[in-house]
Amino acid sequence: MNPDEVSAVLARVTTETQWFITTQLGDGREAREEGGYREFGLSLFYNREEKLEGLTVDGLRGPQVLAEGVALTGRVPSEVERWMTDRAEARFPEDDLELGYLGTGIPGSWSLGLVVNVQRVADHLVTRPVIFAEHVLDDAHHILPRQAWIIY
Template sequence: MDLWEVKGEDDREQWDFVPFVSVGPLRFGMSIDEAEAALGAGSEWALLEASGWHPGAGTTAGCLHLVAYFSEEDGLHCVAIDGLMGPQVTVDGVALVGRVPSEVERWMLDYAERHGATLRYSPGADPHLVELGLVGRVQRAGDVVLSRPVFLARRVHDVHPHVPTAEWFAF
């Protein structure tokens, strides 16, 4: 496997996103043990646990085809999907993973306009649909970047303090 290999659309697991409820088999609020059971043996993922709410503090296990962030108070509160090798996650039939970032941002802008939703931007210019808890991050794939969506367990207007620090450094 090449460092910049990108999994084809047909080779990705297909997951649905239900805002503030679930991302594929992962339900917001679940424990690490429940997430491990939901993902199944042999899945390629990482779980980061924070004691209390200290963004970025914790331990990892597995590979990084997705990163699930946990806290003692909230359980699973944030999920980031790897743009190169992660599962394809859709909302309203729209694929969000491994795409050209401007296409995802255009969809987010259109969604906000059609539904009267709030589109905000993080300090790093990542688009964020408040009503969906969706942050449009990017990830390098050699000489290009691909979409790496981040899903939040709750509605927030300022995503920066709610997305763990480790995720802001992912690229």
Template sequence: MGEVIAPLTVYYDAERLTCVVVNALRGPQVTLNGLPLVGRVPSALDDAFTEYASARGHGRRYYAYGELAWEELGVILRAQRAGDVVLSRPVFVGQARAESCSDASEGRIPEAEWHNRPW
């Protein structure tokens, strides 16, 4: 029997939930006012996400790995390899961790999410 891969990865600090990551292939679809965020081709999602953010007075921000983030919402649209394609793997953080969440060296996303590839 193969390895079981979770649809969600959750991270905690000493007391509370700090981050939720949705697996691009196995996770539930999560939407932002009707905009699907999970399992999409990153270039198409980047355009739609940027349009959504711009309409609300926010710009786009890319972090060191080239993935789109909206720090005010605590969302990073990471990419997950799925065979020969790459699909969106959104990362959600709470308000207390949203500032600088897109900074891979100084941000508040757990290190395991940046470096481990459980899929």
């Protein structure tokens, strides 16, 4: 999806307008590479062709993300990690790559295109899902910008 298509879909659930950060490309064009909805709790990441590559959901303000009926947003990280581990063992018992961890111990499910990052709430952590397109799977940590992985 491009930024306009994302805006059209999200207009059904929020009155907030998508903000953008644009980049000047070498050929003189501008590309919307980052967008979002601050109040709705979404940050969106586009490639230089303005195609959606990934998004993050704020653990406090963002919409609830469900995977197979399990809530992933704003949860205790160990609970979501346990669900992801159990799911990987049950559905992909022979696949050692289904469940992976980023360098900081953040779990990710490659079949779901999902990493469950965290964010701070006072002295606690809650889950902040990072969802990405299939083509990003090989190197999500480097393809999506630094803002997708910040723990704040």
